[in-house]
Amino acid sequence: MNSPERDRCGWCGKDPLYIAYHDQEWGVPEHDERRLFEFLLLEGAQAGLSWITILRKREGYRQAFVDFDPERIARFDERDIARLLANAAIVRNRLKIEAAIHNARALLELYDAGGNLDDRLWQQVDGTPLRNHWQVLEQVPVSTSQSKAMSRDLRKLGFKFVGPTICYALMQAVGIVNDHLITCFRHTELDHRDMS
Template sequence: MSESAPLHPDGHRRCRWCGTDPFYVAYHDDEWGRPERDPRALYEKLMLDGFQAGLAWITILRKRDGFRAAFQGFDPEIVARFGEDDVARLLGDAGIVRSRLKIEGAVKSARAYLAMRDRGEDFSDYLWGFVDGAPIVNRWREIAEVPASTPLSETLSRDLKRRGFTFCGPVIVYAFMQAVGMVDDHLTDCFRHGG
């Protein structure tokens, strides 16, 4: 038996994980699994997935505007210059997840992003190179079939860490790969599967 949600009033079947919350349904329909190729947007999504560690994604999604304001639009040039005063400011910001390690990790990751750029490496090309430039389209019928991590997410995780990125373990990286469309993990009877 498939674990996709029943037919919604709008006529679509969706992956059950998004439930019926309009906010979450919109995220499922309009963002999750759609190929993202903008380097700055990819940095933002990787940071948000790192902030999610130990929390529900809906928590991060509901605070995303707060994160964007607090982190200056996730501009790596700006975030890389954050110092202790900025960390203290962020630790007092109820609009985000207030974890010193995660905040400092976002700063360190911005510096790693810029180091790649300064070596002539495009962050988008780098990430998409792990999937040969095109999404891996999986054919999962049930949520239980979807892995939490894969050998590929383990490889990418190791390489990101080697480059200085933080909060990018294999599970976080796989969630990121799903979110940015590097893998299509919409269930086969979801209307977003394959597109």
């Protein structure tokens, strides 16, 4: 339940959708393959845009990209691309749409090789969330040595739209790093959750 009187990270503002995302999802350690793939595609779609734009289109993405099922997305062809480019419920950018399809194929190749997205992403922190202690938003970096390493690894595997900044946003979103400000109620909640 969202409680407006709580101290939160300033970036989520007052939008109820943003507050719900901040309070319930952002920074929560995620290991589910489908959810990790969803965030990988959404963070790529967000490049150059605000995250609230993507949150508002998230349901459209879930429908357009068949609940982020990599096997089904990997089979998308030119007709599907044309359909997606006409879909106002998502970001209609050909490069981003093609990258999502390409990334589904890259993920299936990773699976075929015996790997998984969970291990590849979390290896950058040896499986344990990084706990930062930022006091103000200006201290939060846009990329780190870990996000640069993740970007190199994903690119080597054939993924696209996975630069260091996108990878750091992904790390924040799926709880590989806890970047809630120390004044935010979620910072302590997530730290305690990680230790339990």
